[in-house]
Amino acid sequence: MKFYYSLFKKQIPLLLVDIFCLMVDVALEMAQPFLMAIILDEGIKKQDFNIIWIVSAIMLAMAIVAILFSVLAMNCSVKIANRFCYDxxxxxxxxxxxxxxxxxxxxxxxxxxxxxxxxxxxxxxxxxxxxxxxxxxxxxxxxxxxxxxxxxxxxxxxxxxxxxxxxxxxxxxxxxxxxxxxxxxxxxxxxxxxxxxxxxxxxxxxxxxxxxxxxxxxxxxxxxxxxxxxxxxxxxxxxxxxxxxxxxxxxxxxxxxxxxxxxxxxxxxxxxxxxxxxxxxxxxxxxxxxxxxxxxxxxxxxxxxxxxxxxNVKIDIPYEKKEKTDDFDPSVINDGSVEFIDATFSYSNDKEKLAVGPVNMKVNAGEIIGIVGGTGSGKSSLVSLIPRLYDTLSGQVKVSRRDVKDYDLISLRENIGVVTQKNVLFTGTIRDNIKWGKEDATDEEINAVLKKAQAYDFVHSFNDGLDTLVSQGGTSVSGGQKQRLSIARALIKEPKILILDDSTSALDVETEAKLKKNIYNNEKKMTIFIIAQRISSVMDADKILVLDNGKVDNIGTHEELLKNSSIYRDMYVTQQKGVD
Ligand SMILES: Nc1ncnc2c1ncn2[C@@H]1O[C@H](COP(=O)(O)OP(=O)(O)OP(=O)(O)O)[C@@H](O)[C@H]1O
Ligand SMILES: [Mg+2]
Known part of the structure; x- marks a missing residue:
């Protein structure tokens, strides 16, 4: 109630005008039957023409004034209702x-x-x-x-x-x-x-x-x-x-x-x-x-x-400002190192129904981490814990050696580029969409990230180039083009951590290889998490995490996993057969 009253308060002056107009309108309307009685009893009955004329003229004048106030009141009420609902x-x-x-x-x-x-x-x-x-x-x-x-x-x-x-x-x-x-x-x-x-x-x-x-x-x-x-x-x-x-x-x-x-x-x-x-x-x-x-x-x-x-919904991960202390600034993320310590996560807050975990893994800044596993094995859920799209049920996720919960949420997310599995482009030009990652980006910067994301050539093959309109959901570009534009949008943020969730699945192997070469060659020690279904997408990563039913099956390099993980080996062998 307090919420609605705080919104309605603004309308009180207009409401007072409304009430005043209505009172005048009512007074004039209610006088009509009273005057009618005078015409009938004093005028018609006593055949006093003066009374008939004068009173009916008064009735007419009052009717005209009444309608003016009525219209004014109506105007006020329309404004009050629309403004209140706008708020x-x-x-x-x-x-x-x-x-x-x-x-x-x-x-x-x-x-x-x-x-x-x-x-x-x-x-x-x-x-x-x-x-x-x-x-x-x-x-x-x-x-x-x-x-x-x-x-x-x-x-x-x-x-x-x-x-x-x-x-x-x-x-x-x-x-x-x-x-x-x-x-x-x-x-x-x-x-x-x-x-x-x-x-x-x-x-x-x-x-x-x-x-x-x-x-x-x-x-x-x-x-x-x-x-x-x-x-x-x-x-x-x-x-x-x-x-x-x-x-x-x-x-x-x-x-x-x-x-x-x-x-x-x-x-x-x-x-x-x-x-x-x-x-x-x-x-x-x-x-x-x-x-x-x-x-x-x-x-x-x-x-x-x-x-x-x-x-009244309680926001479980609010955008609240964190206090700065002598030895820690919650708005500064020093590097892209990530650590999962016994991290678990459940969509239903039920430790019997874990989507992830427990996961223990240490990632140094600038490392490239591949994540593989069957569908529903918890890959997307795991990486969503880094930018706090969800919070862990137990355990900890650290970025740059501090718990992610210690940082200002906005600063944390500004430092993490996420290309989600179901990526969405918004209605507007390609330039507008890329600028989502950095509002003041220049065309040079945009073109540079488009080149990195292997999107420059197709964008500039469109007649309007950066001004090409894409519609909501990005239906006017192909799936692979949409993925590359989404990667460019994340890259322009120059994030310390880049998360690519199945973001290269629609690309041919050659384009994917070029794209990876461009983004892996970064001087700024960007940590990259790359989730993929294809082993070929992750085999050159520094470490590969194999997830099985939310749990860590194994972590290692491609060669190590071929030896130690039957799940990884099976995936590799099956996919190799597809290639042969
Ligand atoms: N929003 C949600 N609400 C409830 N359960 C969810 C939600 N999203 C995913 N899950 C469940 O959590 C588990 C892990 O899902 P997740 O999306 O992390 O898997 P994934 O490995 O990314 O799969 P895929 O390869 O298909 O993308 C699955 O059992 C899934 O059904
Ligand atoms: Mg997923």
Whole structure:
């Protein structure tokens, strides 16, 4: 709540303007039935044309002023709701940016998208309604009720009794519909998941001719969303007929009982009766709006809950500034040496289900470390511990002889270049993408890393060279080109540690050899971790780590491993057969 209040605080001045406009609008609107009674009783009945003309002119003028204030109030409420939701979206997006990999694993990506778009949109609709009608309606109800009681106590009590019955029905409706709205948002997450997966993998879907399967999968989710929507809105929409029914009962009773009073010639005149009908209609219509608002609030409370889950998420690896001491500066990583000391890691924080470890390995600055092992053997998981994409469950990972947790996270990551297994290019030019690694990089620097990554020739064979546009996901370049651009993006950071996670798998052996020659020949003692499926990619490394089911099978040079590791030898022999 504190979070939303801090965002809403900014809108208070505009809210005050909104309230003022609404109060003027209500006062002018509520005066209308009152003036109407004067025309009927003093003008028409007594045939006083002056009163008829003057009062109807006043009514006209008041109507014009009322609409001006009403439009102004509407403007304020639209601005308040949109600005408030703009801030919510901004804060949620910022929060997601601070998420660790583990936090991202907890939420499904499509669910995050639904929350930041659809959920916030429902809150926006609710806010518009509350700031527009939520303030006006109670005022109208109070003023209308006061006038009704002044005009006729008995009839006012009847209207009030109908309102109380309606009130209970609306509470019941909210109680029934609220959980259904929550389910609807979850169903929307599901449908977005299918859409994202399908569109992201549309090429795979097409190449496997799985369109029908995907259509069926989508249809199931779509049916569920439709059915939940029908049920939620069926329940909540009963309120409109219910209130109209209440209004009709009131009118019948008012005209029946009030009509008798008028016929008897009491102080309850025709004009007052007509005003009373007007006031009771205003009160009941206001009631209708209140129920709409209440349903909207209950619907958006489901959205607030879902957003709160993001806001309250504990960031397990936060970007916090570490204190500098006399003998240690947490923003300085002296060299690229790495040490794993009994390091274990589990995605589920369960020491029975380790993805990695325990791993013990010492890597000197400037060494080249190959990592091999079957799929799922923990290669990617192990290297993700170095830039703290995940933290160890037990044991330690040291960089430059200090625990990685001692460093400022930003400094640590700035010194480590990671080319992930599923590398992504972002919408923009090739230059923009490479500059991700170094914002102020010059074209000369960019071309130099492109040359190192064996990407210079193909980039400059494009008509637009560095200005060539690549789309999100990098679909306009080939897999191998994308890998080389991703390597260039990491190289431009001039990292002390470079991690290549299966980053050369799409390259032909010759290009890979050239690329490796370029990056291995570094004067700056960059430590390189190279994960590969092909033994030929790692056989010239200083040390090769063989992982088996998360555990270290062996560490050694190519020759040593051929002698000592049956897993390595088997991989080598099988791959050699492929070559022969
Ligand atoms: N985000 C995740 N959440 C939960 N489990 C995961 C996650 N990523 C990987 N795993 C599991 O952890 C284990 C190690 O996976 P990892 O990705 O490190 O293997 P890998 O050796 O890199 O495999 P590959 O050669 O296929 O890339 C596997 O059992 C995998 O199922
Ligand atoms: Mg992997």
């Amino acid at each position: 919510i979206r901004k804060q949620i997006f910022h929060k997601i940016q601070t998420f660790s990999f583990k936090n991202i694993d907890e939420f499904e990506v499509p669910s995050l998208i639904t929350r930041i778009t659809s959920d916030v949109n429902i809150i926006r609709q609710m806010m518009t309604m509350v700031t527009r009608a939520g303030l006006k309606v109670p005022l109208m109800m109070i003023v209308g009720s006061v006038f009704m009681f002044i005009y006729n106590l008995k009839l006012a009590a009847i209207v009030l009794a109908v309102c109380v019955v309606l009130c209970f029905s609306i509470i019941f409706i909210i109680y029934r519909s609220s959980p259904k709205f929550q389910k609807m948002q979850v169903a929307l997450d599901d449908i977005n998941q299918v859409i994202e997966e399908d569109i992201d993998g549309i090429r795979v879907v097409k190449s496997f001719v799985r369109e029908d399967h995907e259509i069926n999968k989508f249809q199931t989710k779509n049916d569920r969303l439709m059915n939940l929507g029908i049920r939620a809105f069926q329940v909540s929409s009963i309120n409109i007929p219910l209130i109209l029914f209440g209004a009709n009962i009131c009118n019948a009773l008012i005209l029946g009982l009030g009509g008798i009073d008028v016929a008897k010639g009491t102080s309850f005149t025709t004009g007052r009766l007509s005003s009373f009908v007007n006031f009771s209609t205003i009160v009941l219509m206001a009631f209708n709006m209140v129920s709409g608002i209440a349903i909207n609030i209950s619907r958006s409370s489901a959205c607030f809950k879902r957003l709160n889950q993001i806001i």
